[in-house]
Amino acid sequence: METPIYFWGVILWMIAWGVLGSVALNRRYMARDLDTSNVSFAGAMSGAALGPVGVGYLWLRTPALTPRLTTVLGILAVVLIAAAFAFADPQNNCVANGRFVASQISNGLIIGIIYGFMALGLTLIFSILGVVSFAHGEFYMIGGMLVYYITVIWVPGLNPMLGVLGACAIAFVVGAVFERLMLTPMYRGKVDRPVEYGILATFGLAFTLQYFVQAMHGASPVKVQRYVDFPRIRWPENADPHWISASRGNLTLFDTISISNPRFTAAITCIVVLLALLYLLHRTWTGKALRAVSQDRDAAAIAGIDPNRMNMLAFALGGMIAALAGALLVQAFSWLPQVGAIPAMRSFVIVVLGGLGSLPGAFVGGILVGLVEAAGTGCLPDAQKAASYIPAYGMIVLTLTLLLRPSGLCGRRFASGAHGQGG
C-alpha cells in the first residue's frame, strides 16, 4: 500500500504548528505572567488541531487554559490525525471495516482495563514509598507462574480461583519480605539518595526473581486452562443478530464484537478488585492511613500512623496487584520467565501518562494506552511490523507526555511520599 504524500504533509504541518505553538505560547504566557503549567500541552494541541488560527487566537487572547478547553483541543487533534489517515488510506481495515474498528476498540478497552489495573499497583507503591518498582513485571510473571505451579504441579485439579488466591498471597509475602529486608534503610536516612537506591534495589529483585524462576522452571512456556466457561447464551432468543451470544470460550456482542473468555474474566475480576481496593482506601482505617502517608509522612506519623508499616503494606499490595494481573492473564497468553518485561514497560508508560502517584490517572491512562496499542496494531498496514512495534506505541505516548505535560493527566502538585525529595 502506498501512503500518499499529503498524509505526511498534514502530519508534518501539524507537528510544525504543534511545536511552534507549544514553544511560542509558553513564552507568551510566561511574559504575561500567567499560569504556564498547562500551556505546553494546550499550545501543542491547538497548533496541531487548528494551525495558525489556534496558535494566533491563544497568542492574542491568552485565555485561561481550563481542562475543558485543553481536552477539546486534544480530541480535535486526534480526530484530525484520524481523518488524515482515513483519507490517505481508504482501503485500510480500520477505515473501511466498521466491525473491525468496533472489535479493536472493545479489545483495546478490555486489555486497557487490565493494564490500568496493573499500573495501579505501581502507582500505589510510588505514591507511598516514592520508589518506582522495577520489579513490577516480575511480580506479574510470578503471579502467572504460581497459578500454573499451584493448579497443575503441586495440587493438580485444584480450583483455579484458589490458585489465583494462593499466587496473590505468595506475591504479597514476597513483596512484604523484600520491603522489610531491602527498602527499610531508605526511610532511616542511611542512604544518601533514596530514590536511586530504591530503583537499584528493585532492579536487583527483578533480576534475581527472573533468573530464579528460570533456574527452577527452565525456559519452556506454560499455559493454564481457562478458569470458567461461559454458559451458552443466545439473547434475545429470536433476534437477528443476537445482542449477546456466548459459547464456552467466547462472548459475542451483536455478532460483531468478539471477546475471548480469559480476557473478559480478567477484566471483570480487575474491576471487582479495583472496587474492593477503592473501598479499602477510602472507607477503612488502614486505607485512610495509607492515603495519609502518601500525602504527608510526618503529619501521618504525628497522627499515630506508623509510616514504616504502611510502606510494607503498600509494597506488598502493589506487588500483589501485579501478580493478580499475571494470574488472570496466564490463561490467555503462554508464560515464560521473561514475560514481565513488556507489561512492566507498559505500566511505566501508564503511570507517567496518568501522573505518578495518581490512582484514577493510572486507570484512565491504562485504558488510553490500551486504545492506542489497539489502534497501532490494527491500523498499520504491515501487520508483522505493527506487532513488533508494540513497545514503541507506548513509548510515543510516554515521550509526548514527558515533553508536553510531565505531571501527567491527573498529576498531583504536592510532594508525594518521596521523603522530602519533592514529587
Add this chain to the structure above:
Amino acid sequence: MKQVPALLGLMLVAFFAAFPLVYTGANYDYVMHVLITGFFYAILASSWSMLAGYAGQFSFGHMAFMGIGAYGTALFCHYFVIATEPTGICTEFPFFDNWLVIKNAIGVTSSTLEQDCLQQAMDAWEGSVRVTPMPVWLGIVLGTIAGGVAGLLVGLLVLRLRAAYLALFTLGFSEIVKAVISAEIDITRGQAGLELPALFDSGVTILGTDFSRTDKIPPYYVMFGLLLLCLGILTWLARSRFGLFVRALREDQEAAAALGVNTTRYKVFVFTITTAMAAAAGAVQAHYVQIVTPNLLFLLQMSLVVAMAVIGGVENFVAAAIGAIFLQVLLETLRTSFTIGGIEVDMTVWRLVFFGVLLMVTLRFFRNGLIAPVIVWFGRIGVAEETVAKRKAGGTA
C-alpha cells in the same frame, strides 16, 4: 603508603598488558575471549558509573547506545563498499577515481534466491573488478559518533527529568531501539543478525609477528587500549572542574545551579560522553565477535552492567571497571554445572541468581561496592596519623 592504589593500578595494567604473552595454560583462546568480553563490560560499567554514580543520572538505556554503536558500524560496513567500476544497478556515486557503491537492502533471503545488487554485479564482472570493503576503523568511528549523537539528542530530551522519570524513559528508549532493530528486517536483518568483517580482516603484523584474523591477541590489545583510553578520559574529566560540577549536580541540583553551574549543559555533556564510550565499546565488540543481533539489547545485558558497576562501586569508575572484569571472569568460571545428591544444578542459570543476590546484598550492606572501599582504604592509610602528628606539631588547622 598513599601510593599503594596507584602502584596496584599500575601493576594491574602491567599484568593485563603482559598476560596474553606469558599465559601458556589450557584453553588459550577461551581465556582470551573471556578477558576481552571482560574489558568490554568494564568500559560499559565504568562509563555507566560516571553517568550514574558521578552525575547521578540513572540511565537504563546504556546498552541501547552500545547497540547503536554496534549497528552503526555494522550497517556501514555491510552496505557501503568501494568498487573500481560502476555496477550500473546499485545506488552509486563517483568517489575520487573509484565508485562508492551502496547495496540495496534485501533483508533475510536464502543465498540461492535473491542476490543484492553488488553480488549480481560481481557475478557479471567475474572477478575483473576490485571491490574494497570500507575500513573497519572508519566504521567504528562512525558508530561512536552515531552513539554520541543519539546520546546528545536523548540527553537534551531527558535533562529536565527527575531520577524516576529518567530511568523509565531511558529503559523505554532501549526497548524502542530493540523494537526498531527487530522490526526493520529489510535493513537490519532482524533476529538473523548482521555479519561484520573482523577487526583485522586480512590479518595484521605487529613487531614482526603475523596474526591471522582469528587470533585473539590483536583484539585483546585493541579492547584493552580502548578501556585504558576511556578510563584515562574519565579520570581526566573527574579531576577537572567538570568532575567537580558534575558531582555538585548529583548532590544538589538547585544548589549547584544557584552557584552558577550550568546544570543543563553539564548533564547533556556527561550523557553524550558516556554514551559515546558505550557506542565505541559496542562497535569494537561487534567487529570482534563479527555479528550483531538485537539480543545485544536484552535487559539482561543492562542488568549485568548495572550489577557490575554496583558491585564494583558505583561512585568510582575504576572500581566499576575492575569489578566488571572480576565478575565476568567469575561468571565464566561458575558456568560448570555440578550434581549434588542426584540433583543436577544447572549453573548456567543459577550463576545469574547468585549474581542477583550478590547485587542486592552489596546494595544493602556495602553501599559503596566491594572494590571501591579497598581503594579508598589504601588511599587513607596514614592520613589519620599524619593529621595527629600535624596537630601535635602545633598546627592550628
